Amino acid sequence: MIPIAKPQLDDGEIQAVTDVLRSGIIAEGQRVAEFEEAFAEYTGTQYAVAVNSGTAALHAALLAHGIGKDDEVITSSFSFIATANSILFTGAKPVFTDIRADTFNLDENLIEEKITPATKAIMPVHLYGHPAEMDAIKDIAEDHGLIIIEDACQAHGATYRGKKVGSFGTGAFSFYPTKNMTTSEGGIITTNNEEVAAKARMIRAHGSKQRYLHEMLGYNLRMTDISAAIGLTQLKKLPDYTSGRQHNAKLLNEKLSDIEGILCPTVKENCTHSFHQYTIRTHDRDELSDYLRTKGIGSGIYYPIPTHRQPFYKEMGYNDSLLVTEKASREVLSLPVHPGVTDEDIDTIANSIIDWGGLKC
Numbered sequence: 116m117i118p119i120a121k122p123q124l125d126d127g128e129i130q131a132v133t134d135v136l137r138s139g140i141i142a143e144g145q146r147v148a149e150f151e152e153a154f155a156e157y158t159g160t161q162y163a164v165a166v167n168s169g170t171a172a173l174h175a176a177l178l179a180h181g182i183g184k185d186d187e188v189i190t191s192s193f194s195f196i197a198t199a200n201s202i203l204f205t206g207a208k209p210v211f212t213d214i215r216a217d218t219f220n221l222d223e224n225l226i227e228e229k230i231t232p233a234t235k236a237i238m239p240v241h242l243y244g245h246p247a248e249m250d251a252i253k254d255i256a257e258d259h260g261l262i263i264i265e266d267a268c269q270a271h272g273a274t275y276r277g278k279k280v281g282s283f284g285t286g287a288f289s290f291y292p293t294k295n296m297t298t299s300e301g302g303i304i305t306t307n308n309e310e311v312a313a314k315a316r317m318i319r320a321h322g323s324k325q326r327y328l329h330e331m332l333g334y335n336l337r338m339t340d341i342s343a344a345i346g347l348t349q350l351k352k353l354p355d356y357t358s359g360r361q362h363n364a365k366l367l368n369e370k371l372s373d374i375e376g377i378l379c380p381t382v383k384e385n386c387t388h389s390f391h392q393y394t395i396r397t398h399d400r401d402e403l404s405d406y407l408r409t410k411g412i413g414s415g416i417y418y419p420i421p422t423h424r425q426p427f428y429k430e431m432g433y434n435d436s437l438l439v440t441e442k443a444s445r446e447v448l449s450l451p452v453h454p455g456v457t458d459e460d461i462d463t464i465a466n467s468i469i470d471w472g473g474l475k476c
């Protein structure tokens with residue numbers, strides 16, 4: 116079986132975790148501090164605040180910017196549910212904008228019409244590892260005095276005009292095992308705003324800077340030193356993982372781009388794609404997915420139901436018509452692209468898709 120995702124773990128992670136266990140200090144400690152420093156440096160931001168999931172990173176980032184009840188945040192419905200849910204957690208309202216058909220990211224031309232006096236922030240998602248349209252989003256945010264919170268949970272190391280995502284506004288990353296790097300569960304907030312970083316640290320620890328002095332409502336969002344030790348090891352390997360993904364994507368492009376009925380992913384000028392997912396479009400997505408399974412090839416649909424069509428969003432009254440989003444959710448299929456996929460595996464995947472195409476003629 117060629118799985119759709121596989122964490123890359125070896126003796127390095129085992130040794131790092133063992134060292135922490137032997138030290139006896141297993142909650143948040145020195146490893147977390149080191150990991151924060153290393154991740155901030157990697158992303159090119161002044162501060163990073165580690166938490167226990169990507170969802171927690173989004174939630175704490177919003178709260179640290181003071182977003183809450185009666186506020187609106189413009190975001191994408193074509194994402195993992197955590198994006199919009201993190202907005203709901205704060206009491207604010209997610210407002211959905213349709214996406215671009217090429218990158219699956221927020222359509223920058225449709226953002227302004229969603230801005231109301233209640234709008235406080237834009238939350239672009241760098242979906243699949245392709246950066247959102249940050250120039251346009253920055254201009255809109257500046258014109259309207261809005262905050263940018265980047266959902267970079269799938270985009271570790273992706274760049275826009277040479278700058279890493281997560282450094283344009285306040286960024287949120289996930290380290291779930293299927294992501295480009297892992298800490299088992301985990302997440303991190305990246306920012307250049309000292310006040311936001313300080314507030315995120317408090318939110319992470321029940322609203323306290325000083326032990327048992329609670330200045331605001333906070334949560335327990337702490338990362339453990341066990342997770343951070345895995346993260347430090349993974350972060351060193353992240354550039355190699357990313358080039359492995361890009362290499363696999365290039366091979367897939369070469370082999371699949373001429374097949375009728377299959378649309379390969381695009382990479383826009385001035386962007387590097389970190390290929391969290393290699394996502395094609397095809398009208399016969401479910402059939403192809405089933406066929407690949409019979410050939411021992413995993414694939415994934417991210418995401419079959421957009422957020423605004425989820426049962427409990429409908430119950431809340433969401434009734435948007437987001438045609439590009441809805442079409443994408445019917446057509447996307449992600450193929451294995453992770454660094455554990457070999458050139459031989461790529462041949463197997465491509466040949467299976469070619470055979471499937473042949474069968475249909």
Ligand SMILES: *Cc1c(COP(=O)(O)O)cnc(C)c1O
Nearest residue numbers: 168169170195197268269289291
């Ligand atoms: C994974 C993911 C999240 C949530 O991260 P967790 O670590 O699973 O909480 C949020 N947004 C997107 C786009 C993701 O892919």
